[in-house]
Amino acid sequence: MLLSAREVSRSFGSFVALANANLDVEEGEIVGLIGPNGAGKSTFFNCVAGDIPPSAGRIVFSGTDVTRASAATHARLGIGRTFQVPATFEEMSILDNVMVGAFLRHHQRGDARAAALDVIEFTGLKALTEAPAKSLGTPGRKRLEIARVLATEPKLLLLDEALAGLTPVEIQEAIALVRRIHARGVTIVIVEHIMEVILTLAERVLVFNQGATIASGRPRDVVNDPAVIEAYLGRRHARDRGAHAP
Amino acid sequence: MRWLGIVIGAAFLLYPWLVTDDFYARTGADVLLAAIGASAWNILGGYAGQISVGHAMFFGIGAYLPLLAYSHMGLPPVAGVPLAIVISLGFAIVVGLPTFRLHGHYFSMATIAVAELVRIVIGNWDFVGAATGLMGPAVSRTWLDLSFRSPIPYYYLFLAVLAGLLLLTWHLQRSRMGYYWRAIRAGERPARSLGVRVARYKLYALLLSAAFTSLAGSLYSLMVGFIDPESGFGILRSVEMIIIAALGGAGTLFGPLLGAVLLIPLQTVTNSLFGGGGSGLTYIIYGGIIVVLARFEPGGLLDLWRRASQWWSRRRETVTVRHAA
Numbered sequence: 001m002l003l004s005a006r007e008v009s010r011s012f013g014s015f016v017a018l019a020n021a022n023l024d025v026e027e028g029e030i031v032g033l034i035g036p037n038g039a040g041k042s043t044f045f046n047c048v049a050g051d052i053p054p055s056a057g058r059i060v061f062s063g064t065d066v067t068r069a070s071a072a073t074h075a076r077l078g079i080g081r082t083f084q085v086p087a088t089f090e091e092m093s094i095l096d097n098v099m100v101g102a103f104l105r106h107h108q109r110g111d112a113r114a115a116a117l118d119v120i121e122f123t124g125l126k127a128l129t130e131a132p133a134k135s136l137g138t139p140g141r142k143r144l145e146i147a148r149v150l151a152t153e154p155k156l157l158l159l160d161e162a163l164a165g166l167t168p169v170e171i172q173e174a175i176a177l178v179r180r181i182h183a184r185g186v187t188i189v190i191v192e193h194i195m196e197v198i199l200t201l202a203e204r205v206l207v208f209n210q211g212a213t214i215a216s217g218r219p220r221d222v223v224n225d226p227a228v229i230e231a232y233l234g235r236r237h238a239r240d241r242g243a244h245a246p
Numbered sequence: 247m248r249w250l251g252i253v254i255g256a257a258f259l260l261y262p263w264l265v266t267d268d269f270y271a272r273t274g275a276d277v278l279l280a281a282i283g284a285s286a287w288n289i290l291g292g293y294a295g296q297i298s299v300g301h302a303m304f305f306g307i308g309a310y311l312p313l314l315a316y317s318h319m320g321l322p323p324v325a326g327v328p329l330a331i332v333i334s335l336g337f338a339i340v341v342g343l344p345t346f347r348l349h350g351h352y353f354s355m356a357t358i359a360v361a362e363l364v365r366i367v368i369g370n371w372d373f374v375g376a377a378t379g380l381m382g383p384a385v386s387r388t389w390l391d392l393s394f395r396s397p398i399p400y401y402y403l404f405l406a407v408l409a410g411l412l413l414l415t416w417h418l419q420r421s422r423m424g425y426y427w428r429a430i431r432a433g434e435r436p437a438r439s440l441g442v443r444v445a446r447y448k449l450y451a452l453l454l455s456a457a458f459t460s461l462a463g464s465l466y467s468l469m470v471g472f473i474d475p476e477s478g479f480g481i482l483r484s485v486e487m488i489i490i491a492a493l494g495g496a497g498t499l500f501g502p503l504l505g506a507v508l509l510i511p512l513q514t515v516t517n518s519l520f521g522g523g524g525s526g527l528t529y530i531i532y533g534g535i536i537v538v539l540a541r542f543e544p545g546g547l548l549d550l551w552r553r554a555s556q557w558w559s560r561r562r563e564t565v566t567v568r569h570a571a
Binding site: 049051070071072074075076080081083087088089090091092096099100101103104107109112148149152 | 420421422425426428429432433435436437438439440441442443444
């Protein structure tokens with residue numbers, strides 16, 4: 001087991017954003033997290049990434065308890081993440097952005113630079129190596145974030161809506177990139193709204209609603225689950241869909 | 247570009263021999279001293295993006311300790327320099343640990359508060375001369391007193407220190423440390439997500455910055471031979487470092503030096519034109535520079551220069567392309 005999150009809860013004041021969420025990820029999987037807005041996906045994601053500590057529960061990564069570990073420690077242990085709203089280092093060049101990531105495993109400038117250039121080539125940003133990050137549009141920024149975190153050589157990659165806001169063509173390119181990353185042996189957990197992405201990429205999905213996980217399984221099965229349809233579309237739809245089902 | 251650097255370097259080396267009057271050589275030494283202070287501030291405020299407005303406290307500690315060593319123990323002032331650095335480092339840790347939890351303006355305001363507190367304590371403490379301050383040796387007893395009539399020895403001492411500081415900064419900005427500082431300035435949350443231990447790297451920047459600011463203060467009192475609470479710990483000290491660095495370009499290697507070359511002669515002129523009232527004018531000039539920089543050129547003059555030369559080379563390219571076609 002690469003990642004095991006058990007009974008993870010998080011409250012903000014009296015508001016319970018996440019209640020008793022469970023997630024087990026085996027090495028080499030691609031797991032999707034879906035759910036309507038405000039379902040607790042991002043809170044769960046941030047707990048797993050070490051950005052906010054859970055109020056209760058236990059998260060174990062590769063045999064190490066990381067429940068209360070800092071975000072920096074998560075990165076060191078091999079959990080990488082991207083941000084929903086890209087958080088690239090605007091004034092720095094693309095190469096320098098990626099080098100910040102590469103310095104985690106390569107302390108010498110020359111080694112970090114070489115590793116960063118490899119990742120830049122792999123993610124298809126080579127033509128823009130020296131350009132400042134602020135010159136990129138949204139798709140470029142999302143790609144740069146992926147390049148930057150790949151440079152930290154993660155075992156587990158957490159993608160937070162890395163494909164949102166892209167055009168259909170860009171989505172296809174991004175899906176291909178995620179596949180190539182997976183083929184390198186990186187385990188992936190992806191939060192995504194776009195069903196097409198989840199259905200093509202994920203082997204297993206976990207559905208969140210109102211702070212709890214309401215279903216999990218193969219994507220095709222989950223999208224037909226009455227509880228999931230109800231969460232997304234309301235009760236009446238679930239009944240209608242149920243009535244038409246063979 | 248390379249020979250431009252050589253010409254500028256040679257100009258700095260030969261400057262005292264190119265001017266005939268001690269007044270100009272003294273101004274040159276003032277420029278270098280201000281460049282040391284601003285470059286020291288630049289490590290924390292420029293590269294790591296933590297805008298301290300309290301660096302006068304390190305400058306003041308640096309300035310007081312040599313004259314304390316002289317007036318209380320009769321030691322050559324220079325003996326107080328290492329102790330000043332140690333005390334500044336201690337202050338940096340005590341001040342840094344709580345204030346680094348604050349972000350943006352709150353951090354800046356906290357540093358002002360601490361520095362002002364220190365200034366008031368010093369101004370009421372008889373051991374350090376209270377409001378009247380401290381004097382250095384009037385006449386040099388041995389060469390170790392580093393008390394020279396001519397400004398030229400100070401000029402070269404400052405030039406050597408500045409060269410060392412800039413060499414160290416250059417090395418750091420290319421290293422892991424420099425990259426982590428810039429990442430912290432650009433965004434602490436993403437920096438953390440890439441494994442950067444933010445608190446630790448901020449503290450490294452503060453320690454280095456404090457040590458060299460303290461050294462700048464020591465060099466000041468070695469040259470001037472006099473220090474009082476206002477000239478050591480006054481908020482104008484902190485503001486001067488910030489303005490000089492920001493004018494040339496904060497977070498760039500040569501920005502603070504450029505800022506000092508422009509601002510210090512200007513200040514010297516206004517001070518000599520208006521006498522004691524000149525310091526009021528200094529405030530006005532500083533205020534004006536802050537407004538103009540914040541509104542039009544937050545990157546400072548080096549950034550303006552970089553963009554101008556980019557624009558120029560693009561223009562030349564298009565012209566060439568047009569000719570080729």
